[in-house]
Amino acid sequence: MERDYDLGLVEIGDGTFAWLQPDGSWGWSNAGLITGDGASLLVDTLFDLKLTADMLSGMAAVTANCPIGTLVNTHANGDHTFGNQLLGGAEIVATEACAEEFFDVPADALAAMIETDYGDPVVNGFLREAFDPFEFGGIVMTPPTRTFTDSLRLSVGGRTVELIEVGPAHTEGDLLAYVPDTKTVYTGDILFIYGTPIVWAGPFANWVAACDRIIELDVDTVVPGHGPVTDKQGAQMVKDYLEFVHREASVRHAAGMSAADAVYDINLGDFADWGDSERLVVNVQAVYAELEPASELPPIPELLLGMAHYARR
Numbered sequence: 001m002e003r004d005y006d007l008g009l010v011e012i013g014d015g016t017f018a019w020l021q022p023d024g025s026w027g028w029s030n031a032g033l034i035t036g037d038g039a040s041l042l043v044d045t046l047f048d049l050k051l052t053a054d055m056l057s058g059m060a061a062v063t064a065n066c067p068i069g070t071l072v073n074t075h076a077n078g079d080h081t082f083g084n085q086l087l088g089g090a091e092i093v094a095t096e097a098c099a100e101e102f103f104d105v106p107a108d109a110l111a112a113m114i115e116t117d118y119g120d121p122v123v124n125g126f127l128r129e130a131f132d133p134f135e136f137g138g139i140v141m142t143p144p145t146r147t148f149t150d151s152l153r154l155s156v157g158g159r160t161v162e163l164i165e166v167g168p169a170h171t172e173g174d175l176l177a178y179v180p181d182t183k184t185v186y187t188g189d190i191l192f193i194y195g196t197p198i199v200w201a202g203p204f205a206n207w208v209a210a211c212d213r214i215i216e217l218d219v220d221t222v223v224p225g226h227g228p229v230t231d232k233q234g235a236q237m238v239k240d241y242l243e244f245v246h247r248e249a250s251v252r253h254a255a256g257m258s259a260a261d262a263v264y265d266i267n268l269g270d271f272a273d274w275g276d277s278e279r280l281v282v283n284v285q286a287v288y289a290e291l292e293p294a295s296e297l298p299p300i301p302e303l304l305l306g307m308a309h310y311a312r313r
């Protein structure tokens, strides 16, 4: 599996495309396009209006005779939804759980969070570096217009696209978009390839089950939410990471170590060279939250503080 990949549209199967944004770090997400007879389906928009508009014009030659009538949001995070308004008139399909949390972190709240002075130059610098490339002005939060639970079969100009609910995992409302005729699946942020997954929702067992679901599908081509196009091996890699973190954090929890200390005590080994390794801070907290009934993830600023310092260690 190649770690290096190019920006833009790539045809990964007959009438089946990915739009890729290296290097897959914070906010640099992928999208997908499935074209049928006279109609197309877009999987996810991007983090701001310019990036999404550039993508749509990059797809224009392909969609000229088969306009995008359906948009699927794999989950509610802004790097997969903030461009939704540019698909005027398209039906927007997502899980019911995705729709329920759609407005939890709107674009203006994210912009305000990035401009906040946390009184700590390490945190301020971490946020600016990650999010300065994006423009959050002008975004009108544009939610799903059609929701489902469990699964939903769509027809796109005669082709079948199966949506499979697998959350809560990365978020409360994750789904997979499976295209049987080209043995392709778009996984949203169930898969980060050569980047570190971040467990905002969990439980870990659900996310591991989602990886198994991908491995059980009849697919050869797997498009992750971030990172290069992969195959089932990519799902196995993410499953291995999640099981590793859950195991390592659980051992330290049982020994009475704090989550903050556990993060620095864990040796990431083969996973250390994945991008954004600071997400370990959130992931260890997520394990501790699972192991301590009635506890939750700490507030976002505290998690940012932890990640910023880990990233600068």
Ligand SMILES: [Zn+2]
Pocket (backbone or CB within 6 Å): 027, 029, 077, 079, 080, 189, 225, 226
């Ligand atoms: Zn994402």
